[in-house]
Amino acid sequence: MLETALQFILNGIVTGCFYALVAVGLTLVFGMMGVVNFAQGEFFVLGGMLAYVATVQLGLPFYAAIPAVLAIMWVVGMVVDYVLLRPMRDAHMLSTAMVTIGLSIFLLNTMLLVFGAEPKNILSGFSSKPIFMGGLLITQSRLFTIVISVVAIIAVHLLIAKTRVGRAMRAVFQQKEAAALVGIPIDRIYRFTFALGTTLAALSGILLGSVFVASLSTAELTTVKAFVVVILGGMGSFAGAIVGGLLLGLVESLWGGFVSTGYMDVIGFALVIVLLLFRPRGLFGMAEARER
Amino acid sequence: MNRLETRGVLLFLALAALAPLVITDQFFIHVMVMVFFYAILASSLNLTVGFVGELSLGHAAFLGIGAYASAILSTEYGLPALACIPVAGLLAALAGLVIGLITLHLEGHFFVLITLAFAEVLRLIVNNWIEVTRGPLGFSSIPPPRLSIGGHVLMDFSSRVQFYYLALAVLAVTIGVVLLYAQSAFRVGAVAVRENRRLAKAVGIDPFRQALLTFVIGAFLAGMAGSFYAHYITFVGPEVFGFSFMVTMLMMVALGGKGTVLGPLLGALLIGVALEYLRFINEIRLSVFGILLILVTMYLPQGAIGLLAWRRMRKAGIVKVSAVTR
Amino acid sequence: MLELKGVSAGYGPVEILRDVSLQVGEAEVVALVGPNGAGKTTLLKTISGLIRATAGNVVYDGQDLTRASAAVIVGAGIAHCPEERKVWSHMSVEENLELGAYLVRDRGAVRRSLQDIYGEFPVLEERRTELAGRLSGGQQQMLAVGRALMSQPKLVLFDEPSLGLSPILIRQIATIVERIHQRGIAVLLVEQNVDLALRLANRAYVLGSGKVVAEDKASSLRANPSLLKAYLG
């Protein structure tokens, strides 16, 4: 019993890593730019699909495919920000949301045309033989996922906390006008942040694709779940996204393991709806109620 | 609401009522039935998105509730289809009341996300609650409506034209409701909410109650649309809760012109016709939609109707500086 | 050194400033006064590139900055100490100051400016590792001033630095403005506290409803309180 529970927890952590990586980008972009990116799930899937192209169709080794795909996704993020978001900087939030919804529809259906509907395997080169750790078992690719996610999260944390650009990001986030006045190029910081978010979502998609399969059908649910994580963790909060992601992964895994697999995907929404019923301002009080 | 628009709406309805007398092509009739269906949906969504100014991404939930209510009531309980339509509307309105009570307190972004989450939850429940909803299989062979007086069958809906007029009737009811809404004090209230919450409060309008009322009316209309859809298509599955209906309605509202009465009708006509006649480009259709949604939002924020109205006003020399509306 | 020629500006379709012309000379202290909502803040924002002029020109040291970005303008030597301080409350005092020198690439120069500021405001050095949000209002104002000086400006725009401060702190702010002036840095000072502004300034402009309604030597304006009263309402 205890061992089963631990196994579910371990699985939940892996899933939680996927959610956390997707949600970090979403929360940064929201917190700083006030943009709700409905295409985040598509960026996630695109990462997986490109990794499939790189490893299966081009025959690149997995370790080379990852940076290549991430570099491409970085550029994708920059272009999307430049072409679609930059002209909408002063627009109403609804309009920006419509633009990202349009982007998500476009990306999803174009990927459907290009890659087809069937799920894709990413060749990670890991053997599928599980590793036993005590009574727990974990596959190599899952272990790899956890390691890479932790590295990525620490790297992003250091980036935000220690570097010049990270400091500029925080400055823009906290007090945009002052940031502009000391000469921080707000527009470029936005672009950097958006590209970072895009790349992290893609990394999550690559990792998930290497553990399971990369599938277009996961895009929409991924976006919505990432929103759930962002709300749980507090909009705009980096640490909140990580904690919220892991929390959602764990709850889903335990619920699916002990209660019912059918409603596994519902649990996160239920959590958020219940939360908002009792705390309309969100878990961390970041949400602003409408009547101020 | 200006005279141009009222005339446009009346013209739309009149032409629609007369069209089957001239055009008997069955496919055309079908396309128009779908256009009416979409027009009801788009008009109902527009109440919240256009008049209150909140982006609800959960509107497909009301369509789905209406469709499922109708499917279950008519196949399992033998309720006549024509009675199902208002009942489905009421059930959807009830759901709207509950969801609205929870979500409308939330600030912009949260509202968008949580309404989407609600629709998603309902879709997942419908997929899994097999005893009631039959899961992914859904309901098929949903009976058509039938209108009889004292055992004498007046209409049995064996022909498409009868559905055509049924859809038109529901649409007319919808337009009536929306017109009433737009012209009554509601509109003053709702638009005040959209423009300025604080101001609305200052003049004694409770923005929350206003938004809730609007939301519930929208849910009622969408529920009726869902019910009609169930009896017309005769099949209902979990995809009625899906994002693709949501996107289609949103496109129609955006392209036609949000916050107007005629706009959603125009949007439904343009996109509905394109959807049905351009089946051959079915595959790239949604990709094109995505781009279209982006372009319309960025370059034509007032929609097609805005373009018309603006032209007129500029001709009349009314528009000078103030064309910069969002 | 700074010259505005017929500048108009506003927010979106709303025009606030109409045809404003003004000059700030080398190492001069110029006061800008006017009633609430006259457009003083808007004028400073236009100079520092936060909003774009819709007509006219902003020229600085012979360079046309009308369409320049805020970053280019700071780089050119104009620092803006904004209304309501606008410090980064979740960052340390030192981080706030260092960010003031965001465009200064020379690390040594940044350290020297930092020492300089700490010399000027010892309390900031005492509390350098604390979050700026925890400072008192007066200390936050000093931080905002220090931050503006960190970019090594030749012209500083102050927006109501005395607002909400105690008389002692107001005197301190006055001293600081004087010392900045002594270093040969020009100052454009927006103040509600007209007395203070006119005491510190060489010349003054009075802004009313987005227009310059008067311009004179500070001393002559001070000598004519009834006129001033008429302008300021």
Ligand SMILES: Nc1ncnc2c1ncn2[C@@H]1O[C@H](COP(=O)(O)OP(=O)(O)OP(=O)(O)O)[C@@H](O)[C@H]1O
């Ligand atoms: N972001 C904005 N959008 C629209 N209008 C604005 C904005 N900021 C200020 N205004 C308007 O511009 C006008 C001038 O404002 P401004 O802040 O420049 O005045 P001010 O002279 O600095 O006043 P105060 O002494 O109160 O600081 C006011 O009528 C104000 O309502």
Ligand SMILES: [Mg+2]
């Ligand atoms: Mg001001």
